[in-house]
Amino acid sequence: MAGRKKREGGQLTTKTYDHLGSVLFHYDLYPERVESFGKVSKIHTSRGIFALKKTRLTREEGDWFIHVMRRLDRIGFHYVVPIIQTKYGDFLVRRGNDAYYLMPWYEGHDRFQHPVSKEDVILEETAKLHGLTEKNQDYSEEMIQASFDSLKGRWDRRKLEMERFADQAESSMYMSPFELTFLTHFQRMIQMAEAAEEHLESWVEMCKEKKAFRSVLCHGRLNRSHVLFDQYGSGYFLNFERAVLDTPARELAILFRHYFQSQPWDTSEGIHWLGTYERHFSLFDEERHLLMSYLAFPESVFHSVDLYINEQRERTQLQLVTHLERRILSLNRTYRLMNTLFQEPQE
Numbered sequence: 001m002a003g004r005k006k007r008e009g010g011q012l013t014t015k016t017y018d019h020l021g022s023v024l025f026h027y028d029l030y031p032e033r034v035e036s037f038g039k040v041s042k043i044h045t046s047r048g049i050f051a052l053k054k055t056r057l058t059r060e061e062g063d064w065f066i067h068v069m070r071r072l073d074r075i076g077f078h079y080v081v082p083i084i085q086t087k088y089g090d091f092l093v094r095r096g097n098d099a100y101y102l103m104p105w106y107e108g109h110d111r112f113q114h115p116v117s118k119e120d121v122i123l124e125e126t127a128k129l130h131g132l133t134e135k136n137q138d139y140s141e142e143m144i145q146a147s148f149d150s151l152k153g154r155w156d157r158r159k160l161e162m163e164r165f166a167d168q169a170e171s172s173m174y175m176s177p178f179e180l181t182f183l184t185h186f187q188r189m190i191q192m193a194e195a196a197e198e199h200l201e202s203w204v205e206m207c208k209e210k211k212a213f214r215s216v217l218c219h220g221r222l223n224r225s226h227v228l229f230d231q232y233g234s235g236y237f238l239n240f241e242r243a244v245l246d247t248p249a250r251e252l253a254i255l256f257r258h259y260f261q262s263q264p265w266d267t268s269e270g271i272h273w274l275g276t277y278e279r280h281f282s283l284f285d286e287e288r289h290l291l292m293s294y295l296a297f298p299e300s301v302f303h304s305v306d307l308y309i310n311e312q313r314e315r316t317q318l319q320l321v322t323h324l325e326r327r328i329l330s331l332n333r334t335y336r337l338m339n340t341l342f343q344e345p346q347e
Contacts (some may be wrong), residue, residue, distance in 0.1 A: 065092075127281035189302075195292075
């Protein structure tokens with residue numbers, strides 16, 4: 001585990017401390033001091049410092065998680081924080097509905113002497129993971145069509161929700177600053193949603209034409225908070241609890257959305273990120289279309305509307321409008337990125 005900034009929290013109660021002690025008994029570890037970081041406990045012992053993660057995993061989810069961790073070790077993917085087995089050879093310790101697993105405590109470094117950015121390191125290591133786990137799937141037109149129909153149906157429902165919100169805002173005698181900002185950019189959002197659908201249609205048509213598609217092992221929740229860095233510039237992935245076999249476009253879309261929202265970026269940087277990934281694992285043309293369909297659909301903007309509807313009492317109008325405007329700005333940059341990647345060749 002790594003040294004993220006410690007979250008403020010109360011002292012551990014004797015009951016909680018004893019509970020952790022009963023879990024650590026499976027490792028023959030006896031805590032001298034325990035620090036709480038949300039779901040992770042930093043355990044100081046005479047044998048060193050460890051990280052104990054508390055999570056909710058069903059038996060089936062737990063078996064899959066263990067399978068993933070074993071596979072990562074088997075294929076030689078070492079950019080991951082390992083899990084320590086109990087003295088009984090288990091990877092998980094169960095207590096009621098909770099499951100626990102133990103890792104070494106990794107002290108992360110926010111700054112390191114390395115010419116490559118942390119974003120590039122994550123992309124490079126993600127590409128290596130995808131390359132090591134690439135698998136050509138048995139082609140099923142029914143499954144491809146079902147995936148298309150499911151995603152298209154979800155997008156249609158979201159668009160309808162937003163159209164209703166727009167109609168309601170327009171009928172108001174006095175529009176709030178948030179509603180006015182949303183309506184000002186609503187047509188661009190619809191344009192992006194339509195572009196997302198066009199790329200999705202290109203993906204399904206190309207898959208049907210090739211009669212092939214591939215999957216890779218995806219982390220499932222990849223972002224910077226799930227990667228720890230040493231002083232030499234290597235990153236180590238955490239939290240494969242939601243790992244899944246899926247298209248590499250899904251993983252990249254999750255990571256790019258995280259990059260889009262966490263820092264200023266422009267078209268050249270977006271192209272650089274994709275190029276960094278593809279130096280190690282190239283996307284097929286249909287996967288590029290799928291990636292852009294994920295990125296183009298304005299879900300992040302629609303999420304701002306959800307926040308506005310549900311959290312007006314918790315947030316000020318300024319906070320809500322700022323949240324919306326940042327996502328609209330990112331959506332406009334995504335539009336330029338999409339047009340650059342799929343521009344028509346010069347005659």
